Structure formats: structure tokens, C-alpha cells
Amino acid sequence: TALFTFPASFQGFDGHFPGYPILPAVILVMTGRLVCSDFAGAPLVVQSIGRAKFTREIHPEMPVQVDAVCKERGADGSFRFVVSITALQETAATFSLTCIPGQ
Numbered sequence: 001t002a003l004f005t006f007p008a009s010f011q012g013f014d015g016h017f018p019g020y021p022i023l024p025a026v027i028l029v030m031t032g033r034l035v036c037s038d039f040a041g042a043p044l045v046v047q048s049i050g051r052a053k054f055t056r057e058i059h060p061e062m063p064v065q066v067d068a069v070c071k072e073r074g075a076d077g078s079f080r081f082v083v084s085i086t087a088l089q090e091t092a093a094t095f096s097l098t099c100i101p102g103q
Contacts, residue, residue: 001067002035008060023058028093032083035068036099040079045102047078049095056092063087068097077101 006012006023013021029049037044058064065086072080078100085093 001065002031002038004031004064004066005062006058006060006064010060013060021060023064025052025054025093028054028058028085029095029097031064031066032068032081032085032095032097033099035066035083036070036079036081036097039068039070039081040099040101042101044079044099046097046099048098050098052093052095054093056087056090058087058092064092071096 006027008021012024012027016022016024029046033044033046067084068081070079070081078098081097081099083093083095083097084091
């Protein structure tokens with residue numbers, strides 16, 4: 001689990017969307033990967049994303065909680081995680097990540 005807050009000045013909001021900033025889904029996936037990497041104790045590279053659902057907009061200054069649960073660890077060193085992201089106590093996104101160690 002990790003908590004994030006993205007200020008209005010965060011570059012990820014640029015152009016997404018002018019006058020109505022929303023955190024892009026790719027940033028949510030990246031925060032999930034960071035939490036998974038912390039669990040693994042090393043940087044991970046995303047191999048696939050599954051069952052992705054983005055259900056709540058995230059705006060500047062909203063506290064975001066990212067929870068990742070390791071569901072499987074492969075003999076090849078891969079990991080499969082289920083990631084859940086909440087904002088203002090509502091589910092904002094859920095997805096699975098299959099990752100391998102990398103840089």
C-alpha cells in the first residue's frame with residue numbers, strides 16, 4: 001500500500017484536459033507498478049495489464065491510495081499482482097499486472 005497526492009503542477013495533468021485536469025490512466029498504472037516493485041524489492045517491468053477498469057476521475061490534490069496484492073510468483077521470477085486504487089474512499093481503478101524484474 002502507498003499513498004500519493006498529485007499537485008496541480010504535476011506534468012502528467014498537462015493537456016489532460018485543459019481547464020479540467022484528470023490524472024491519466026497510464027499514471028495510475030505506473031503508480032501500481034511502483035507499489036509492486038516495492039513489494040518485489042527491485043524494479044519491475046510490466047509485461048501485461050489485464051482486467052483494467054477506470055471508474056473514477058482523479059483530480060489534482062486528491063489523495064490516492066494504491067494497494068497491490070501479489071497473487072502469483074512464477075518460477076521464472078515473474079509476478080502477477082492485483083492492483084486497486086481508491087480516491088476519496090471510492091474505487092478509482094482496478095487492474096492486474098504481470099511483471100518481471102528489470103530496470
